[in-house]
Amino acid sequence: MGTTKSEMFTKHQNEIATIIKALGHPARIAILEYLMKIDSCICSDIVEELPLAQPTISQHLKELKKANLIKGTVEGTAICYCIDENGIEKLERYFSSIANQLNEKKKNNCC
């Protein structure tokens, strides 16, 4: 136990859950919002901005990258990270689809 039984769910359910999970941490939300704000950046900026050690930030960046929520390109000794529209758009579409369906129905005939 302790392990999510991923094999019991659909591919899409696992994919969307993985992307969502990658953002389910305040540090990673903070990174996303910082990248939104400055629109271009290198990792050392983030290390100065956030109250976490460099290895911790690096780890969080790795997770965001794996989920296609950010992307980074090497730029000299630094790395230029920025938001990857790919992951963001998937989330945007997923939730607006659900919100739309909810509005259409508006039945809520139970609770």
Next chain:
Amino acid sequence: MGTTKSEMFTKHQNEIATIIKALGHPARIAILEYLMKIDSCICSDIVEELPLAQPTISQHLKELKKANLIKGTVEGTAICYCIDENGIEKLERYFSSIANQLNEKKKNNCC
């Protein structure tokens, strides 16, 4: 360690991360999608629908409820769970706001 340093982030960052985190598991995505599909339900339905034991489902439901993603009302010996627009709309707004900002800028002048 092992503990998220929540106190280092803003209230809003923590709040949104908490809601997002609550959906970052395929079982909870599956529950949400099932509730969308049938529009009204009781827990035993979910237990039959999903390949997880009853206490596990109950635990997942609790987390979704805590995040205002579902709500439940007692109905005899059963409980009627359905989607809580509250949480969903918060997520929808959050991601569409980010997606909009991204589209406006479209600079991506770095990566």
Next chain:
DNA sequence: AAATTATATTGCAATATTACGATTAAAATA
């Protein structure tokens, strides 16, 4: 080439999450 700068990786301790059997609780029904 040595030193510097910026980031990634490793290893590990502390804590959190996932899952479930056993049990409990609460309402409905016989």
Next chain:
DNA sequence: TATTTTAATCGTAATATTGCAATATAATTT
């Protein structure tokens, strides 16, 4: 009231996550 039905809680094992010091890597500058 005893039984049944449905869901929550408790306890616990297995695994995952978080965070960081120490170290490694990789490109740049001196």
